Amino acid sequence: MALFDAAYFVDDIEVVMFRHEQGAAHAAEGYARVAGRPAVVSATSGPGATNLVTGLTDAYMDSVPVTAITGQVATWVFGRDGFQETDILGVATPITKWVYQVRRPEEATPAVRIAYEISALGRPGPTLVDLPRDVQLMEYRGEAKIQINVSKFIPPKPREEDVAKAVKILLEADRPVVLAGGGVLWSGATKEVLELAEKLNAPIVSTLPGKAAIPHNHPLYMGPAGMHGRAEADAALANADAVIAVGTRFSDRTWGRFRELQERVRSGEVKLIHIDVDRSEIGKNVKPTVGIVADARDALREVLDLMPAAAARSPKFLAWLYEIRRRYEDAMEKAAAEFRHFAPWKVLKAVRRAAPPSAVTVTGVGGHQMWSEIWWEVYEPGTFITSAGLGTMGFGIPASLGAKLADRSRPVVCIDGDGSFQMTFNNLALVREYGLPFVEIIFDNASLQLVKQWQVYMYGNRQIAVRFARNPDFLKIGEAYGIEGIRPSSYEELERAVSWAVRNDEPLIIDVTIDEDKDIVLPWVKPGDWLTQVILPKGMEDVSLAYEH
Amino acid sequence: MSISIRIPPSMDYVGRVVSIVRRAKVFVRRMEIEARDSTYHIVMDVEGPADEIGWLIAKLDKLPEVLEIGRTQAAPAIAVAVREGR
Structure with a gap:
């Protein structure tokens, strides 16, 4: 109440009143993805705060910058099951980049500032600041220092030796594939992804979030891969001998399962380059041949700077992928008539x-x-x-x-x-x-x-x-x-x-x-299946996603 | 493997650390927290695959409240105790 009462006197805060807090949180996500900066979502204690949880989790899973400010019961009620008391810090702990409960009024301004800054720094994500009612009403005397380490979110420069290894792998590959994740979009690395693919004459495949990063009218873009990806994209990923995965967390939704990929990488049949701003993503699900912890655009720029004009590759692989696309679109045209x-x-x-x-x-x-x-x-x-x-x-x-x-x-x-x-x-x-x-x-x-x-x-x-x-x-x-x-x-x-x-x-x-x-979404890689086990629509019974080379 | 962490003295932050540890595929043999020099020092002895411990450390290091993190082999006395099943 006190926070909103204060907002009454501030002209440059636009308050948009959603009908449900979950909606407000998703709206903040939509805002952030278009504006490229966080929106702030605020809710009252108890049910208001818990209603934000789905939206915050969504933002956490998709790496979207959102800052939440929640009301809280007075500190003297803590732990006594006061009206609308919820331990929102405990609830939000595993779904946020940072949470902070303000215990002194001097902490309020730096806490909100840090939360806002952190949500967008490095790999974006949600943050939450909890404001107990009595603290909101206390007199403010300057700013306290909140002891945290923000600098760890500043992406490191890519290591030269890793970049050199990546370039060597890509140049030596017969069927390199560029896999673009959502990190490409946040990093603004679309141009670099396209440039790399063009230099290598390599197909581009995306994850579902990465779909937003690649213009679909680019001839090298095969579409998103995975559970409900394009057949040509699944085929490209499953048959690549080198994959450069950029800004992606290796989701099971993209790969179906990891066993085949991990075995091929281990045996050297597939060389995997993984670029991600988040160190904990490297090797989390699949251990890459080369891992590069860096901002996607910076890393790709260094790869491109080191890469000479790539040697000519056989166009057969791309032609095969285009043929799968043609067969799929023909099959679906026929299916539409039903x-x-x-x-x-x-x-x-x-x-x-x-x-x-x-x-x-x-x-x-x-x-x-x-x-x-x-x-x-x-x-x-x-x-x-x-x-x-x-x-x-x-x-x-x-x-x-x-x-x-x-x-x-x-x-x-x-x-x-x-x-x-x-x-x-x-x-x-x-x-x-x-x-x-x-x-x-x-x-x-x-x-x-x-x-x-x-x-x-x-x-x-x-x-x-x-x-x-x-x-x-x-x-x-x-x-x-x-x-x-x-x-x-x-x-x-x-x-x-x-x-x-x-x-x-x-x-x-x-x-x-x-x-x-009749509404069955195909292609479909069933959960736990490998990409080539995809179920294709009627009329594609003779099509295999295993490339004969 | 012993993981040492330094965080500001807040149980909220301890909760954040624990929430990550509980999702790692490791067994926590020992966990101690001591308030020293205006910070909490957490020491954990964990057992598990090296990759998993590496992931756990990387995840913990993502927390902005983790001011320092390091890893060492578990202290010999503890290693002996572990071997002997104590």
């Missing part, structure tokens, strides 16, 4: 045609997100925002609001699912209240489709707790918040609607009916 209503990937193509390249696209979590991973084309770095590491349903709407807050001049399109929508749509109240229009496209298959897919394939088709027997009328929900809506009957109508909303900077809810019985 849908009575909309085919998810064709929806994405129609929306992409209507949205300008600079439009920021946000997704919810579920089947629609996986279709977006495979099919959404990113043209400008930083314009694709998703909850990758934690996979938080309900992320889409609040993160879209945060993205719009960060840059009101850019259109924002949220690709959402009916399940995700129903988790956080209460935040639609902010659209008219703060003038934050965005296009909300609901992939409406009346089910938790991705969970259903697992039940179909992995649990003998025993479907339980995945179907919505009765969904609300999403357009009427929009109407209640003063937002227009449509339920299109053709791709053309859908495209026109998105164009209209974007052109007029108007909010719009588009309810797109998807055939739930």
Whole structure:
């Protein structure tokens, strides 16, 4: 209360009141990813603070800078189960870069300053400052010194000998692959990744967060790899003899499992170069041939400076990858004809045609997100925002609001699912209240489709707790918040609607009916499988992702 | 392996250290905390794969409140005690 009362007298703090603290935290993530700097999210003690936890965990998993300020009961109540008392420091400890409970008013300013600074320094992440009520009311007498070591977040320079080894590996490789993670985006290393790939004539593959870093119209970009990656990207990673992995934590979602990779690296069949700003990521899941602890852009620049024009490589590997792409797109074109209503990937193509390249696209979590991973084309770095590491349903709407807050001049399109929508749509109240229009496209298959897919394939088709027997009328929900809506009957109508909303900077809810019985996201590398064990769509039965060289 | 850490004197920070240690695949043989020179000195003897101990140290070193961190082989008396199952 006292903190907000003080904010009443400060003109340059814009307070945006979300309808739920989780929404505020996701909005802070959306803001940070567009603005490139942290947003501050504040909540009261107890339930307010615990409602932030999902958003903070999401930010932690995806390395997003967010600073949280929580209220706390008075210090004399600590441990006595006072009204709305929660040990938020204890709760937030494993999901933050730094937490601090202010015990003296002199600590408040430096604590918030440090929390803000740390959240963006080095590998970004969330921080939290807890303010007990009695401390907020105490008289302030200057600033205390908070003893911590911030300098450890300043990335070290890459070691010359490691860079030289990396260059040698890349030059000697027959099938080098560049793997771009989310760290490429935060480091601003897109240009360097493209330059390196072009010099090596090597395919670029990304993780799901790394998808936002690479323009998809670049001919060497194969797409994201992994559980629901592009088949050509899975093929590239699985058959590379050298991988330079940049700003990625080697997630099981990208690699399926690590055994094959680790064995190949150990035997020398694959040479692995891992560049990451976070020392603890090097060797965490896979022990690389060369590990470089440094900022991604700095390290890549040094690699490029040392690298002469690369020797010509056989174009066969790339040609094989392009052929896999062609076969996949042909198969999906045929599959679309079997849908009575909309085919998810064709929806994405129609929306992409209507949205300008600079439009920021946000997704919810579920089947629609996986279709977006495979099919959404990113043209400008930083314009694709998703909850990758934690996979938080309900992320889409609040993160879209945060993205719009960060840059009101850019259109924002949220690709959402009916399940995700129903988790956080209460935040639609902010659209008219703060003038934050965005296009909300609901992939409406009346089910938790991705969970259903697992039940179909992995649990003998025993479907339980995945179907919505009765969904609300999403357009009427929009109407209640003063937002227009449509339920299109053709791709053309859908495209026109998105164009209209974007052109007029108007909010719009588009309810797109998807055939739930046909909505199976393929390719799919089942959890714990290796990339070449991918399940491909009908029509690709003769395609193998094992390269014959 | 013995890991020594110096942090500001706050149990909140001790909690942060413990939260990382509990997720490492190591066995903690001994853990001591002593307040000295306005800081807490934590000494832990841990057993486990070298890679895992390396990961644990790197993770602990990421905490901004960790002012110093070092590793040494466990003290001989402790090593003997460990061998003898005491």
